[in-house]
Amino acid sequence: MSLHGASWRTPAIIMAAGALIALISLGVRSSFGLFLAPMSADLGWGREVFGLALAVQNLVWGLAQPIAGGLADRYGPVRVLTVGGVLYAVGVWLMSVTTDPVLLNISAGLLVGMGIAFSSFTIVIAALAKMVAPEKRSLVMGLGTAAGSMGQVVVVPLGAALLTNFGWVEALFWLSLVAALIIPLASVFAGGSAGRILPPDQSFRDALTEAFAHRGYILLTIGFFVCGFQVAFITVHLPAYLGDNGLGPTVGATALMLVGLCNIAGSFASGWAGGRYSKKYGLVFIYVARSIVTAAYLLMPLTEMSTYAFAIAMGFLWLSTVPLTYGIVGQVFGPGYMAMLSGITFVSHQVGSFIGVWAGGALYDAFGTYEPVWWGGVILGVLAAFVHWPIDDRSIERQKAGAAA
Structure with a gap:
């Protein structure tokens, strides 16, 4: 077996590499919230400046994702x-060398947004899903999403440690090497x-028209807006928000x-359940549960323990929407x-993400509180x-006819 050939690239190795890519891609961006306060303070910005840059990042990520996905479908990942x-x-x-809002929007917004789109878990799990039988796709999507969640467990604490010990400039430099x-x-x-399996009788245009x-598909797309927000x-x-209420950065x-830790279990459970039960009713449950958990958190006294309880509960619901949403598409x-x-x-x-991130910063600067955005969610x-x-x-008639043939 030659190491220069493709024989060593077994499904297990490809899945492991995909899991690491998903971990890094989601983990690095998940740590950016830690930099909002110190960068804004050092550079003399309001929080809307940083919030707008990350909102642009989310929007660019979303707009570039179909392009990245189409290229991956046609040419491989x-x-x-x-x-x-x-x-x-x-x-x-x-980001580590920025000194003005324009460069922040170019770096954290445009470039990172494009980078995430072309290296996101969306590309990874779609590639992995093509390697397995249809009845196992939901589970594989759950595993891929869970791997991405490990990024919050691994990279966010790493980012916090780098920020504490070296400051935000060096911390972002080291995170660029991780990326x-x-x-x-x-x-x-x-x-x-994890190759291409394009239908021989359907073009890109046909696929878009059909969708x-x-x-x-339209309802699913509308609903995913809320997850991003x-x-x-x-x-x-x-x-x-926690710092404003007297809880330190460690919290x-x-x-x-x-x-991120709880989302590992939540994403895996969602993928497993999606292969056995109705995916759309699973999504109904997740969105209702998110609203209940958030409302309870806002109505309780804000403490370190209530925050951790909220994080644990929300973690199980965090990206558990992904294997179900993408599972319905497949x-x-x-x-x-x-x-x-x-x-x-x-x-x-990502349009929802843009509005959620930007509105959080804009409304805070205007009213000095995050409450409207919390309750809006x-x-x-x-x-x-x-x-x-x-x-x-249900599968569309074209698939049923194709399967019968």
């Missing part, structure tokens, strides 16, 4: 992931079994770590254009549950 690793590392490094590890890991996908004519706001603004870092339309169609759905998620969670309820998640 290795080139896409490599480009993502380069853009990600350069963007984080430029650069995506580049060698991407090479594992070259010549592997946008499907009412359930809730998750991005908490990730970026929770540490600052914020620990809370984000607990979210279940309805098949795996051929799954990365592209999931990427389009993800645009809505509660209301949106209930609305998302209603949106997902009527989704028709």
